[in-house]
Amino acid sequence: MDDSRIRELLAPYGVNADSQLCERIRKYTELLLAWNRKISLTAVTEPDQIVRFHFGESLFAIKRGHVEKSRLADVGSGAGFPGLPLAMVLPELDVTLIESNSKKTAFLSEVVRRLGLKNVLVWRGRMESEKSSRPFDFIVARALGDYEGLAQWAKDRLAPSGKLVLWVGEEDASKISALKGWDWETPIPIPNSRNRTILIGTREGSH
DSSP: OOHHHHHHHHGGGTOOOOHHHHHHHHHHHHHHHHHHTTSOOOSOOSHHHIIIIIIIHHHHHHHHHOOOSSEEEEETOTTTTTHHHHHHHOTTOEEEEEEOOHHHHHHHHHHHHHHTOTTEEEEESOGGGOOOSSOEEEEEEESOSOHHHHHHHHHHHEEEEEEEEEEEEHHHHHHHTTOTTEEEOOOEEOTTOSSEEEEEEEETTOO
16 A cells, blocks of 8 residues: 555545655554454454554544643553554654553554554553553543443543543443543544544543
């Protein structure tokens, strides 16, 4: 897949991909498909769809979630989305990938090594076991499932003005928005998706 095709696929998400990002996306996609034959990382295996569904949707949050120079945790990182694409585009973002599955953390570590990402830490364990002393400015999750548990944990681990950013379907967004103790923004529809949104929350009273 050449640079112009990658740029075309990412354009609807507000991403202007330079040649370094295009090269990293190609390497990452090759690794993802190679490892996916051995361990289950993604059901999306067509390169165009990987760029759209994984990279485009992950990077869409930069425009809408105000992710910038800060500290970010990606909980249940799995194949590395959204944390790794955000780290690729924002070198000043300090990213921790939290993943309990040892085979998936081996994959994540290999991607980090092969792409030369100096701003990423891979943490093997459950979110509750992550005990670094500094709070996070952003806690993100995509297709995690246990959003109530995540929201409870995030209350203790977010900086005072920190944000919880979730990639969820409209139905889940509605349920999560009812969780007490949080102020939720209106869900942001993700381009080229069916009923998928980005939901951004801050702790009640943190404004």
